[in-house]
Amino acid sequence: MQPNFTVAEENHIKAIYHLQQLSGKVFTNDLAAALETRPASVTDMLKKLKAKKILHYEPYQGFYLNSEGKKIALGIIRKHRLWEYFLVEKLHFGWDEVHEVAEQLEHINSKKLIDKLDAFLDYPRFDPHGDPIPDSNGKMAAQQQVNLTQLDVNQQAEICAVASQARGLLELLKHSNIGIGTKLEIKRRFGFDQSVEITIKNQQTMMLSHQVAQALFVKII
């Protein structure tokens, strides 16, 4: 039923999906930046995806996945996140080490494999970064997360996602003992640089820059 897609096509499909979640439409330069490729290469790929009838695309006007395309994207995301869960829960990878490997594993092509893996892992609903895992029909739990920058002083929250894979950020978080599941309370906000002071589990108090706070998503508790 679904045609087969190459690894390059799948990487484009997934990246388009994530970008169109933000604003509905995606533009060539943004996708090229996300994939660390060139705008001209993106244009080439857009034509292929349009020819395969999974992308709505008019030259110069932006583009977005149609419902068939979204279904395919969700299948790739399902595989990516299930493998991440496997790597962390079964193989004891750190949650900040799994992305690269999952980026490869998500392209393994076997429905049976992924459904058996899902069962083996006992149908997890969230990956190690707090992102919801689509089920085999593409449905996933809504993620009730708020950006740390949006909390009020004295609010308590638990970190459930880190929105950036940047190398330096993960290093900083590890050093500060901050990770998925960390409980914290907002102590103060400084308008000058939009930094925020937090207390972890009623113990350490520390400052987070705006850049760091922006990368942290929490659920309020």
Place this chain on the structure above:
Amino acid sequence: MQPNFTVAEENHIKAIYHLQQLSGKVFTNDLAAALETRPASVTDMLKKLKAKKILHYEPYQGFYLNSEGKKIALGIIRKHRLWEYFLVEKLHFGWDEVHEVAEQLEHINSKKLIDKLDAFLDYPRFDPHGDPIPDSNGKMAAQQQVNLTQLDVNQQAEICAVASQARGLLELLKHSNIGIGTKLEIKRRFGFDQSVEITIKNQQTMMLSHQVAQALFVKII
């Protein structure tokens, strides 16, 4: 240290390794048949592998992996067999269903992943087909197997490997309740067609054709 190899290169390297185990040297047509590709395509690839200094190759004279090439082949075989073990032992695939998926998984590129997988599986020494799994240094247990055609009447043995992945064979074996670990005794041999009569676990008695017997390797018990 080791350059990176593409999926196509890795598939060629692995196939060359298996063929050169038989007779030391490999020929273009044989490799093309094994990979279901064309002799001209094989020649193209041989030049690449020679340029990467892992293959001894003189035009028209056959070819074989040098020690560097064998090391790379064993790394791929290690991954293939560990994934097969994982699929059967953890995901409950049938031992006759794993080959295709392992053919993809063997190309995932992460030393950390494969060493952690090995530990998770508790360092298995044989894959679901009875083939030995190389350790991270490329060493593997010698396989003490004998072909079923070589046993004498009244000898008892346990099946530890099936040497062919042919579709029809696996179907036949499943139907006959024969698999890895099956214990049997040789009852009679017929010179006419080289068929052999066996009894499984002192229960069923059945005839196996020469073609089937040739594909079965056993250890004597």
Place this chain on the structure above:
DNA sequence: TAAAAAATTTAGATTTGTCTAAATTCATTT
């Protein structure tokens, strides 16, 4: 609204992996 700037596409090239058909080399047979 016309120029300038930004975004995007097109043109043309390169690498990888594959193929078919033709040429070459090697081995076997008269």
Place this chain on the structure above:
DNA sequence: AAATGAATTTAGACAAATCTAAATTTTTTA
């Protein structure tokens, strides 16, 4: 030893995925 046939390589082509540089379109600015 020449002819035949098998095995192998070469020549030339093509699709996929990328790139750079140039052209085009759209948007912004003056």
